[in-house]
Amino acid sequence: MNTIRAGEAFAVHDFGHIVASRPLDVLAPRSGAEVRDLVSFADRHRLPVSARGCGLAPYGQGRADGGYVVDMGALDQVRCVPGERTLVAGAGATWDQVVRAALAVGLVPPVLPDHLGASVGGVLSTGGLGASSHRCGLVADWVTEVEVVTGGGERLVCSQGQRADLFRAVLAGLGQCALILRATLRLEPAPGLVRRYRLYHDDPGTYFSDQRRLARDSRFTHVVGRARPALGGGWRYMIEAVAPHGGELPCVDDLLIGDLGHDRDCEEIEDLSYAEYLHRPDRDERLLRATGEWDRPHPWLALLLPEEVAESFVPGILAEPEQRGLRACGAVQLRPLTARALRAPLLRRPAGELLCLLTLMRTAPHADPEAVRRMVAANRALYERARAVGGVLHPVSALAMTPEDWRSHFGPTWADLAHAKGRYDPNSLLTRGYGLWA
Ligand SMILES: Cc1cc2nc3c(=O)[nH]c(=O)nc-3n(C[C@H](O)[C@H](O)[C@H](O)COP(=O)(O)OP(=O)(O)OC[C@H]3O[C@@H](n4cnc5c(N)ncnc54)[C@H](O)[C@@H]3O)c2cc1C
Structure with missing residues (x-):
């Protein structure tokens, strides 16, 4: 494995400051291949793994006690394809990076989280709600393709037309079946x-x-x-x-x-x-940091x-x-x-x-x-x-959910999620911080 170690303090706390993570190590892969190697290694040794984007989770949802926290920060490339009105973003890029690249060519994702400081992977794993969601749904609803590493250590590309079961399990899937490496997003013209x-x-x-x-x-x-x-x-x-x-x-x-x-x-x-409108929470954040x-x-x-x-x-x-x-x-x-x-x-x-x-x-x-x-x-x-x-x-919350709570939460979709979990993360290594499985 060829990853570098990230600062440990980085992965202990999240925005919630309630549940601390106690990983064996915090690793910062520099490529999708390194993420795959890391997850394969963890799978062989049955060690838990969680991705870490920008750490804005409120209740240790990204912890990996006794295993590996994977800092996705280096996977932050953003590439806009204006002719196709799409943008390809690494999972560790922030929504701020996405917005800047898209606005530079007069485009924007139809839905964005209010706060642009979270990572692409972190928001897509929870779905992502924004001020235009009443018309346009989730941030994740505008993803056309994702590249992932599954809990079994496979590096796969999925979309509606290719491995649709995995695609459905990844978007708003709380990181249960795979870690997101990159996502392709649809864009629309931005108002001036x-x-x-x-x-x-x-x-x-x-x-x-x-x-x-x-x-x-x-x-x-x-x-x-x-x-x-x-x-x-x-x-x-x-x-x-x-x-x-x-x-x-x-x-x-x-x-x-x-x-x-x-x-x-x-x-x-x-x-x-x-652009000013999209950055509206920045002032509040500066104030809260200052106080x-x-x-x-x-x-x-x-x-x-x-x-x-x-x-x-x-x-x-x-x-x-x-x-x-x-x-x-x-x-x-x-x-x-x-x-x-x-x-x-x-x-x-x-x-x-x-x-x-x-x-x-x-x-x-x-x-x-x-x-x-x-x-x-x-x-x-x-x-x-x-x-x-x-x-x-909405799972961006600070409370302990039991596996029974989750089963009732997912209701009719529980069977599909459990099936995808068995297929793509058979040893149940990924993103244990939500506590979905007993
Ligand atoms: C001030 C503030 C404002 C917010 N506003 C909004 C909002 O308007 N709309 C909204 O929808 N949410 C909002 N959130 C919630 C936030 O977007 C989510 O908590 C999101 O998951 C945080 O992303 P992160 O990169 O900080 O992830 P982290 O805290 O690093 O991780 C969060 C979860 O995502 C998982 N994860 C991270 N990266 C990946 C990956 N690449 N693949 C798979 N799983 C991954 C982690 O393992 C963890 O379980 C807000 C949060 C804060 C603190």
């Missing part, structure tokens, strides 16, 4: 300018009714929401919606927002370049809810004392989704056409394991309540 609307609602009822309308009629290309603490208690809701415009500043605002129920005195309307919040424990919870449930579930839980910490630290994100747009079968979703992703982005105090324990326990309790009303976990 966008107009961004921030619309505030005091009443959750009007907020959810507007969110529903915007998810259905696609008048905006991008829609996300937030709940924010209101002065004097309670919560205020904000829709952030974006439409491309040609730069000649036509007066279309009334057409786009005239029928919505927000507070008209507070609406914010702003024109941005598309030290970025490096504190993050017991995040993400739940996919049927839209009709979200309207009472979200205000209900935000009013509870257990969630009080979110008022002072962290954020609450809401994302409207439509089921028909979500194509990768392993991304589990509730029944019904309209869905809402609720993400509680909690931050715990430093050096207070009891507070972290309480927040993780609160995540478990909320997950069970969400399940009881038809909700589903």
Whole structure:
């Protein structure tokens, strides 16, 4: 094996800072052949292996206790093929690298995660949701081909037309059957300018009714929401919606927002370049890094809810004392989704056409394991309540799932996943951090 060793501290913690990894070693292969050699070696010795992209997982999902963490950072080549409107990205490239290469030729992936600092492999393994997901589905839904190394140590290329079972098992497949080496993504023309609307609602009822309308009629290309603490208690809701415009500043605002129920005195309307819009979280990240919040424990919870449930579930839980910490630290994100747009079968979703992703982005105090324990326990309790009303976990969350939980999570797709696991990772070496198998 010809890999180099990465710094060990690198792979011990992830963004969650809750579950530490205890690998035998952290290796940084410089090619797909080296990844294959490493996984084959691990397979012969029955040692666990996990890929490590940018380490933004919240709960040790990328750990490989007693085995090898594979730092994918060196596999970061990005090549755009403008004539075919495609881009080939190494699994260790960040979405920021992808965006820069695509925008340079006037193109962009139809869906991008909000935060562009994660790796291509890390996001495709969870599916990837972004502000245009209500129209365009998952980031992974725009992948046409992937090259992988399976748990059995085979280096294979797969797509809809070639080894379709492996292709389906890899996208949103939580790294269970193979490590992604590179992916080919479809691109579309990028808008030059966008107009961004921030619309505030005091009443959750009007907020959810507007969110529903915007998810259905696609008048905006991008829609996300937030709940924010209101002065004097309670919560205020904000829709952030974006439409491309040609730069000649036509007066279309009334057409786009005239029928919505927000507070008209507070609406914010702003024109941005598309690149500025895509990099919108950068400022927040700089701020969180400067205050030290970025490096504190993050017991995040993400739940996919049927839209009709979200309207009472979200205000209900935000009013509870257990969630009080979110008022002072962290954020609450809401994302409207439509089921028909979500194509990768392993991304589990509730029944019904309209869905809402609720993400509680909690931050715990430093050096207070009891507070972290309480927040993780609160995540478990909320997950069970969400399940009881038809909700589903989005696996970018900090809570321990049992194999039984996973079996019920995957429901009708469990048999396909288990079959692919038996075929492509027969010794169950890959990505044990999710705890799918007993
Ligand atoms: C601030 C912030 C904002 C976020 N915003 C979004 C968002 O808008 N949309 C969204 O969908 N997600 C979002 N996420 C979640 C994030 O995209 C996922 O946690 C993603 O998996 C992180 O990728 P990573 O490269 O950092 O992976 P890591 O933490 O390194 O790994 C995450 C998981 O992916 C596996 N993995 C990594 N690389 C590979 C590979 N090449 N092949 C197979 N498996 C692999 C790892 O083993 C691990 O299980 C956000 C997270 C943070 C912290």
